[in-house]
Amino acid sequence: MKVDITDILSIENKIVEQQVLSDLAVFKSKLGEFSITKKAPFVLHLENQDNKRVLIQGETDVTIAIPCDRCLEEVSVQIHLVIDRRYPLGNPSAEEDEDAEDTDYMTGSNLDVDRLIYDEILVNWPMKVLCREDCKGICRKCGTNLNYKPCSCDRTEPDPRMAAIQDVFNQFKEV
Known part of the structure; x- marks a missing residue:
């Protein structure tokens, strides 16, 4: 979802609270694709601070279906998100430039809530x-x-530090 914040950018010290809902349905990363099963609308607090920066704040919870690390069963995991960003306006000073965050969530006067x-x-x-x-x-x-049933496989794993000794036993095994 894109939010137009032109009025906030143009009026000094303007504060706006807007209810938004993310359009994000799937979370894609290098780990794979994970479906977002539950998301709720949340209040996004936007504030122009002396025409120097825009404060972006909000809190929400999302539930994502993630496979269990041991058995690969899908688990619904709720993640609490706290958004607290500062978007610099104009030319940032040297010390602000060091603290600069990645601002790929802003395009012109549009705020990308999904990002x-x-x-x-x-x-x-x-x-x-x-x-x-x-x-x-x-x-x-x-x-x-x-978790559901045991299997009959031999699950004993030899100690890799003993592999050399195991080779000696295998060579001199009596026939």
Whole structure:
């Protein structure tokens, strides 16, 4: 969703609060595509601060379907997003230039709310997603989901530090 903020840019110290809803339905990243299952409208606070910068603030929650890291079952993960950005107006000074953020969410006088939401999801992405704390995962050999039923595969993994000794035993095995 694009929001026109021409009136905020043109009037010094103007404050506007606007209810917006993101059009983002899928979150795409290098990890894959994840569907956004739930999103709610939220209030976006926009403020022109002395014609030097525009303050952009808002909070919302989105629910994304992410596969479990162990068994690959889809898990609905709620992510709380807090938007707090400052968009510089005019030529930024040297110290403001050092603190400058990526401003790809602004095009002329249009604010791209979907880009803001995307950036916040990217920053707040969970490190590990589990369907439940004691998830057993899937069998490496047959692919059975061990949360539902056990499999008969031999799951003992030899210690790689002992591989050289195992080779010696295999060479001198009696026939």
